[in-house]
Amino acid sequence: MIVVDHMNKTFKVARRNSGISEAFKALFHKEYEYVRALNDISFTIADGEMVGYIGPNGAGKSSTIKVLSGILTPDSGECSINGRTPWKNRIEHVRDIGVVFGQRSQLWWDVPVIDSFELLRDIYKIPEVRYKQNLEELVTLLNLQMIIKTPTRQLSLGQRMRCEIAASLLHSPSILFLDEPTIGLDAVSKIAVRNFILDINKRHKTTVILTTHDMQDIEALTKRIILIGKGKILMDGELGDMKKQFGGYKKLSIEYSGKRLELCEGMKLISHDFSGDDKESIVTGHAVIEINTDVIPVSEVISVLSARIDLKDISVSGSSIDEVVVELYKQYKI
């Protein structure tokens, strides 16, 4: 169980203008600015839950993960993870958690991956039998057989990320923090990583907190999302509800022939290609229309259109998860 209660963190950042004279001045008089990375944040995450922690750049996601993993001490507020305070009980705490920072490596750069794994076994004092079992499972599920003897620096990004995830799980943690685990991965590697995370959550009931800008990760993995912006928790709820609230638009794509395309209230033309003179003669065309379903249902749009034109082909799609998130960020002005 993770309980975060009214947590705050402010960074003091040195600022100066460019130029040699400014650099010289800064030797004697430094100017500082305060950045409020976490502003009174609170949330609770139950055992076995998978939560997407989202927000724009600089929102405070990594700072939260750093506090939860014991790397950073907050200025005030409480945090209890399985009954421990991460920054106070660091040694016991790290046995309970696995952390993957997509942009940083926990593997030793110049040695084969298996050597890094063995070092981690010694650091975490993982019993030999458990280590062997976990290693075998992770090597199979993450398909590491061919790369485990290669030095980390010679691995591709996708190969390294699979090794990073394995490294974070060797000691069977009950909680996994994933900070942008699919950043820079190709489609095949992304899907492999997502499937693996789903699998360990299902089989081992591992609690997963995932920060990402990849909304397909969120859609594939989590039901609950927590939105952070400018250090504040702005929303905490079901992904499905968020889609309903912010995704009230449908896109209608039509191939048609007939006279002029006329729209009514609740319909907006996104794109329109047509042949012929659209004022007088029969035209054939392709149009994409955005429908505000709060104003007019899709069925009515189709009947309005088909009264005027001959619909040859038609497809309807909802707002993509990215569009929903753009709406969400707009709404909260972040």
Ligand SMILES: Nc1ncnc2c1ncn2[C@@H]1O[C@H](COP(=O)(O)OP(=O)(O)OP(=O)(O)O)[C@@H](O)[C@H]1O
């Ligand atoms: N060590 C630090 N020193 C000074 N400022 C910091 C430090 N770490 C983070 N910050 C600032 O705190 C704010 C939150 O940063 P954080 O890295 O948590 O954001 P984020 O949501 O993870 O962003 P991104 O999506 O870009 O990774 C930013 O304004 C950042 O500049």
